[in-house]
Amino acid sequence: MIEKLFTVLFGDGRNMITETAGVFIENTEAGAQRDAALKHAVMAQFAAEFGAAQRGLFDRVIDALNRLPRPALALGTLGLFISAMVNPIWFAARMQGIALVPEPLWWLMGAIVSFYFGARHQAKGQEFQRSIAQTVARAPVVTQNLRALEALQAGAVLHEPSANNPALDDWRGGA
Incomplete structure (x- = not known):
């Protein structure tokens, strides 16, 4: 009779109390596994989005060209100052041309x-x-x-x- 009572309470190799409590309270270990899987998925998504794929020659050339405008603008402006000091007449003629730009x-x-x-x-x-x-x-x-x-x-x-x-x-x- 006691054996039948334990079989009803705990089942055949199962723990009915644990299974019943699992309905009302989250299993901490399963929650941690879900959190770890979520973090892994997020990191995989980041890796795919910002991937460290091998960059080809074309990408490297375009990146190099993208680096040129700022230094060219800065050096060009310095060149204008130098040309204004070295040859003011030539500089004034160029600036008159720029004054005509609409x-x-x-x-x-x-x-x-x-x-x-x-x-x-x-x-x-x-x-x-x-x-x-x-x-x-x-x-x-x-x-x-x-x-x-x-x-x-x-x-x-x-x-x-x-x-x-x-x-x-x-x-x-x-x-």
């Missing part, structure tokens, strides 16, 4: 330059996000290493000889 063309030039630098800012922002994703991916390893180092340090502190150990002081004095 205002809508200046607006168009401003829009093009703004879009270029805006796109550059966007690309740099995505590169920054990629580096953050890589850093976040390394965080668990760093945390584990820190815990290991703390454990080693705690072990070293536990094994340090006490300053108030007469036997140790006697041994040191005799040696």
Whole structure:
């Protein structure tokens, strides 16, 4: 009769109490596994979005060309200052030509330059996000290493000889 009661309560090799409680309370281990799977999926999505795929020659050439406009603008402006000092007549003639450029063309030039630098800012922002994703991916390893180092340090502190150990002081004095 007791055996039948235990079979009703706990089932055949199953734990009915645990299964019943599982309906009302989340299983912590299963929740941790779901969280780990979610984090893994998020990191995989980051890796796919900001992937570290091999970049071909074309991509490298385009990146190199994208780096030219800012230095060219800066060096060109310095060149204008130098040309104004070296040959003011030649510089004044060029500036008279620029004075003839219609205002809508200046607006168009401003829009093009703004879009270029805006796109550059966007690309740099995505590169920054990629580096953050890589850093976040390394965080668990760093945390584990820190815990290991703390454990080693705690072990070293536990094994340090006490300053108030007469036997140790006697041994040191005799040696």
